[in-house]
Amino acid sequence: MSLSEQDWTQEEQRVHKVTEKIGVHMERLEAEVGLVRSDVVSIRKHFWDEVTVDFSTTDGAVETIASLKQQAEMLSERERSHRHSSAALMKLKRLYRTPYFGRIDFVERGERREEAIYLGIASFLDEDTGDYLVYDWRAPISSLYYDYGPGEAVYETPNGTVTGDMLLKRQYVIRDGHIHYMFDTGLTIGDELLKQVLSRSSDAQMKTIVATIQKEQNRIIRNDYSRMLIVQGAAGSGKTSAALQRVAFLLYKHRETLQADQMLLFSPNPLFNSYVATVLPELGEDNMQQTTFQAYLEHRLGDSFEVEDSFAQLEYVLTGSESEDADYTARMSGIAYKSSVQFLHTVQSYKQRLERAGMLFKPIVMGEKEIVSEARLHERFYAYDAAIRLPNRLELMRGWLKDLLDDFAELEKHEGWVEDEIELLSSEDYHRAYRQLRRMQGGRGATFDDFDKERDLLAGFVVRERLRPVRADIERLAFVDMAGLYRQLFSDISADSPQPLHWPAICEQTHCALAAGKLLYEDATPFLYLMEAVQGFHTNNAVRHVIVDEAQDYTPFQMEVLKRLFPRCRMTALGDLNQAIYAHASAYSDIDPIADLYGPEQTEVIRLHRSYRSTREIVEFTRGIVPGGDAIEPFTRSGAKPRVVRVSDRGSLHSRIAAETERLLREGYASVAIIAKTASESTLAYEALKPLMSAPLRLMNPSSPELAQGPLVIPSYLAKGVEFDAVLIYDGSGGQYGRESERKLFYTACTRAMHELCIFTLGEPSPFVLAQPSDSYDFDSSPA
Ligand SMILES: Nc1ncnc2c1ncn2[C@@H]1O[C@H](COP(=O)(O)OP(=O)(O)OP(=O)(O)O)[C@@H](O)[C@H]1O
Numbered sequence: 010m011s012l013s014e015q016d017w018t019q020e021e022q023r024v025h026k027v028t029e030k031i032g033v034h035m036e037r038l039e040a041e042v043g044l045v046r047s048d049v050v051s052i053r054k055h056f057w058d059e060v061t062v063d064f065s066t067t068d069g070a071v072e073t074i075a076s077l078k079q080q081a082e083m084l085s086e087r088e089r090s091h092r093h094s095s096a097a098l099m100k101l102k103r104l105y106r107t108p109y110f111g112r113i114d115f116v117e118r119g120e121r122r123e124e125a126i127y128l129g130i131a132s133f134l135d136e137d138t139g140d141y142l143v144y145d146w147r148a149p150i151s152s153l154y155y156d157y158g159p160g161e162a163v164y165e166t167p168n169g170t171v172t173g174d175m176l177l178k179r180q181y182v183i184r185d186g187h188i189h190y191m192f193d194t195g196l197t198i199g200d201e202l203l204k205q206v207l208s209r210s211s212d213a214q215m216k217t218i219v220a221t222i223q224k225e226q227n228r229i230i231r232n233d234y235s236r237m238l239i240v241q242g243a244a245g246s247g248k249t250s251a252a253l254q255r256v257a258f259l260l261y262k263h264r265e266t267l268q269a270d271q272m273l274l275f276s277p278n279p280l281f282n283s284y285v286a287t288v289l290p291e292l293g294e295d296n297m298q299q300t301t302f303q304a305y306l307e308h309r310l311g312d313s314f315e316v317e318d319s320f321a322q323l324e325y326v327l328t329g330s331e332s333e334d335a336d337y338t339a340r341m342s343g344i345a346y347k348s349s350v351q352f353l354h355t356v357q358s359y360k361q362r363l364e365r366a367g368m369l370f371k372p373i374v375m376g377e378k379e380i381v382s383e384a385r386l387h388e389r390f391y392a393y394d395a396a397i398r399l400p401n402r403l404e405l406m407r408g409w410l411k412d413l414l415d416d417f418a419e420l421e422k423h424e425g426w427v428e429d430e431i432e433l434l435s436s437e438d439y440h441r442a443y444r445q446l447r448r449m450q451g452g453r454g455a456t457f458d459d460f461d462k463e464r465d466l467l468a469g470f471v472v473r474e475r476l477r478p479v480r481a482d483i484e485r486l487a488f489v490d491m492a493g494l495y496r497q498l499f500s501d502i503s504a505d506s507p508q509p510l511h512w513p514a515i516c517e518q519t520h521c522a523l524a525a526g527k528l529l530y531e532d533a534t535p536f537l538y539l540m541e542a543v544q545g546f547h548t549n550n551a552v553r554h555v556i557v558d559e560a561q562d563y564t565p566f567q568m569e570v571l572k573r574l575f576p577r578c579r580m581t582a583l584g585d586l587n588q589a590i591y592a593h594a595s596a597y598s599d600i601d602p603i604a605d606l607y608g609p610e611q612t613e614v615i616r617l618h619r620s621y622r623s624t625r626e627i628v629e630f631t632r633g634i635v636p637g638g639d640a641i642e643p644f645t646r647s648g649a650k651p652r653v654v655r656v657s658d659r660g661s662l663h664s665r666i667a668a669e670t671e672r673l674l675r676e677g678y679a680s681v682a683i684i685a686k687t688a689s690e691s692t693l694a695y696e697a698l699k700p701l702m703s704a705p706l707r708l709m710n711p712s713s714p715e716l717a718q719g720p721l722v723i724p725s726y727l728a729k730g731v732e733f734d735a736v737l738i739y740d741g742s743g744g745q746y747g748r749e750s751e752r753k754l755f756y757t758a759c760t761r762a763m764h765e766l767c768i769f770t771l772g773e774p775s776p777f778v779l780a781q782p783s784d785s786y787d788f789d790s791s792p793a
Pocket of ligand 1: 207217221226243246247248249250251588621622730760
């Protein structure tokens with residue numbers, strides 16, 4: 010629809026008027042922020058001037074504490090106010106540059122007058138008239154913009170449904186107070202604008218999408234009733250984007266009760282964490298908490314075991330070969346089994362059996378001396394009423410053991426070694442003992458003037474110090490032999506359940522790793538689950554919403570652990586079965602294990618079929634790689650066809666890749682990723698390519714904290730969730746991507762490309778390439 014000159018003039022004038030008002034408000038707020046800041050500085054500087062310190066009398070102490078408290082409260086109130094007004098100022102600054110991006114004219118049923126609603130990243134009120142000059146994109150009425158085109162339209166408010174007619178829907182690109190583009194649109198949110206947005210060059214940070222949210226994405230963002238929302242969507246369909254705008258939406262809708270630190274995102278890797286970290290701040294919200302499942306495993310098990318990480322497992326899986334290595338074959342079978350629902354059920358029934366028999370304990374010892382034998386622990390445990398749950402029995406045992414330890418300590422005081430230790434006490438220890446004694450007696454009458462008493466107290470101190478680690482072990486239930494219980498589980502399976510292939514070798518591998526103090530990645534979560542089932546599940550009630558990105562990579566065990574860990578939270582799980590790259594992927598032939606987590610009543614599944622990231626040509630090529638790919642719809646943005654470049658030796662491979670990278674950089678692409686299959690192949694590629702390039706090349710590995718700008722080399726599994734202007738597959742030959750299990754990895758790597766995709770192959774291309782229609786890519790086998 011073409012817009013008249015008058016429209017342009019009016020709209021320009023409005024932008025001018027609104028930015029002017031925002032400017033006035035900003036100036037006022039800037040002054041306010043300055044004042045509050047100087048208050049904070051001054052209170053911090055003169056904190057002690059205002060406090061009269063007097064601890065010589067009880068009244069003096071009470072007064073001192075009261076004045077300290079008052080001073081601290083005043084400081085924290087000023088600090089809060091500073092944070093608040095600084096955040097408001099930041100928001101206004103953003104609005105000043107881009108006050109709004111959309112407009113709808115809406116007339117409510119039964120009303121005469123239409124209202125023009127302008128949408129921006131935050132609301133802005135005209136103080137003189139009380140009118141909204143800009144509506145927050147998350148306000149109830151703003152959903153009209155995302156859900157409807159001109160015509161009848163409906164939106165939900167807390168007071169019910171509002172129906173009416175949308176007379177106009179207009180989009181703007183406003184930068185620094187000037188309208189760059191403006192057009193009226195139909196039902197979808199301007200394909201034109203979306204095309205422009207998607208055509209731009211990517212960088213190391215994800216962008217907000219509020220101006221161009223699509224209807225199906227809006228359903229995800231505004232869904233506020235399901236306990237579990239599952240988003241199953243094609244690569245590049247906006248799952249992560251929708252989830253992040255959803256966080257912003259929920260923070261807005263529940264602003265009285267929900268804070269950013271009560272929302273937690275589980276990311277596939279730390280690189281991804283940094284990639285998405287700017288989205289919420291750009292929307293004027295604080296960032297939510299971000300972590301990885303691996304970090305959680307480390308936190309829970311890292312003190313007792315060396316926990317293998319998921320990437321080390323993947324490296325093993327991707328570099329080994331079934332035909333050459335029996336260990337490898339057994340481990341692959343073990344990974345699949347240990348990640349299965351069947352194994353989850355086996356662990357659950359094992360736990361039930363432990364209620365009646367089979368618990369294993371470690372004797373409680375001090376050095377060589379046994380304080381409580383294994384047999385006694387065992388006997389005590391099964392002496393409790395069988396109806397008492399395992400964790401509760403252990404809780405009772407903990408109390409019992411602490412009492413036993415006190416009795417033991419009392420007797421131990423008279424042993425010869427104690428006398429020797431007292432003799433050896435340094436003056437520092439002696440003073441510690443004295444201070445401890447004072448503390449225990451509440452600071453009253455503690456003196457070392459009586460020799461016997463002194464000896465007794467020092468003996469108590471010495472024994473207590475010696476028993477400190479024993480007490481700590483009892484506190485953390487270390488007397489339960491968890492490694493033994495996990496090992497025993499495997500003998501149990503031998504007895505009465507169906508066993509996977511290569512069972513003896515799987516048991517052997519598990520035992521060896523445990524004996525070396527290691528937990529293989531596939532064992533870590535089952536082990537944690539068993540530990541929690543026996544000792545009691547850790548829970549976190551503070552977190553109210555958990556978002557699991559790349560949920561297809563989570564095993565049923567991991568999902569179960571998350572469910573139990575966050576019993577009060579709602580969950581959003583984002584996944585794409587076509588990108589299930591782990592060896593345990595067969596655990597999900599569909600999303601059932603995730604869908605079953607909270608049951609159908611509490612679960613909603615939304616599917617996204619449209620892919621926005623890549624050009625039509627790239628989507629048309631990549632969707633052929635995966636089963637069911639026909640359902641993936643490309644967005645109407647065109648670019649060059651993917652290229653397949655076949656070379657015959659590694660030297661040409663490197664020179665061609667270097668030349669291609671340089672070309673792409675010259676053409677203005679900011680992010681060019683050379684994606685290798687594994688970390689070891691990435692290192693090899695990096696070392697060879699670095700000297701051939703004029704631009705600085707970066708190597709990404711599992712411990713890289715953030716995605717580098719510019720050209721980089723990255724292992725395929727680390728590129729998950731992120732995107733690049735151009736992707737060069739380092740070696741897409743049949744040798745590298747030939748096994749069925751590598752299909753999804755190859756798909757994941759190729760779908761990282763936004764504008765250009767080039768697959769280099771050393772020899773025969775992968776069967777996943779050759780299976781594509783030959784007109785879906787350009788083939789080049791000429792020498793460099
Ligand atoms: N409505 C939209 N408006 C503008 N850009 C969008 C929109 N939806 C998605 N995009 C863009 O498409 C790209 C892919 O989005 P995103 O990473 O959220 O997809 P995804 O489904 O999580 O992808 P993957 O599963 O492949 O990691 C991003 O650049 C994102 O900004």
